[in-house]
Amino acid sequence: MQVAVSIRNAVKRYGATTALDGVSLDISDNAFFTLLGPSGCGKTTLLRMIAGFEEITEGEILLFGQNIAALEPHLRPVNTVFQNYALFPHMSVIDNVAFGLKMKGVDTVSRRTRAGRMLELVHLSSLADRLPSQLSGGQQQRVALARALAPEPRVLLLDEPLSALDLKLRQAMRVELKQLQEETGITFLFVTHDQEEALTMSDRIAVMSHGRVQQVGTGREIYETPHNRFVAEFIGETNLIDVEVTHAAGGRADVLLPSGQTLSCSSATAATGRHALSIRPERVTISPDGELSAIVQRVVYLGCDLQLLTQLDGGSEFAVRVQNASRTKVPEPGTQIRLKLEEGAARLLAD
Secondary structure: OOEEEEEEEEEEEEOOEEEEEEEEEEEEOOOEEEEEOOOOOOHHHHHHHHHOOOOOOEEEEEEOOEEOOOOOHHHOOEEEEOOOOOOOOOOOHHHHHHHHHHHOOOOHHHHHHHHHHHHHHOOOHHHOOOOHHHOOHHHHHHHHHHHHHOOOOOEEEEEOOOOOOOHHHHHHHHHHHHHHHHHHOOEEEEEEOOHHHHHHHOOEEEEEEOOEEEEEEOHHHHHHOOOOHHHHHHOOOOEEEEEEEEEEEOOEEEEEOOOOOEEEEEEOOOOOEEEEEEEOHHHEEEOOOOOEEEEEEEEEEOOOEEEEEEEEOOOOEEEEEEEOOOOOOOOOOOOEEEEEEOOOOEEEOOO
């Protein structure tokens, strides 16, 4: 598959501060790719460098094989959707959508036809003559998307465009964004700190921290086989247990738990010594033949499931998620229970 965006050892410095530290990524054409990480990790800086709003300090950024370092932002085959939408308040919806085409010198008939098609795509044709102030937040977001798509960019950059919406609307827009990407065939590069957004929409995800890429993969790969402690903790909920690795090879490891018990698990490292073991709470069940012994400390009702906060033999805190049903027998705090791990639930992290 053709590579739309290739980032090679990209570095961005602001004086003594390094915002990006040797980032390398290949983003396939016609993909929904997400940069995921906490505030200050460098994801928006990288997006702005691709758009041309920030200069690269070192390295290269290529769009479809072309080094774009010398190209002005308006000459790059990309468009950006910002957090605040940046709609022109005095222009109608259709004029907002057609604005980019007007700047490119497209004639009036052609640009209104194209803008009309974009409004159909985002289901806003009936609101074409309204002003932005007469629209809801979700509708304004759709207008911003239609305006960015109208010039037919080869790559669409989206800088946390759902952050200003309420929860229900964000959930609905996630589905619409993914459908829009599939319908247009345009490469979407999406920036977010919201793991659920990333998992819902993305073909591939790059998890970032402190200006570096920690792991790249599908949502399933990153969630189920995290490479390090940061990824395991940032994506979803997990139990981390400090263990002593006695043997590691071929993607497997034998570890010694704080209780003195040994356990075999999958591994992201071939190194022995002290490492963290990651176990997702939903991949554990209460069973009399379970490998781990624990005491229930607290039971938390979460609606569709229950969270059991326990303490393992050896002192490690350990959370368990069990589905909530009328027939679920919930152990009381203070109860001694045994916990059974699903096959492949335990994973040794690289660092």
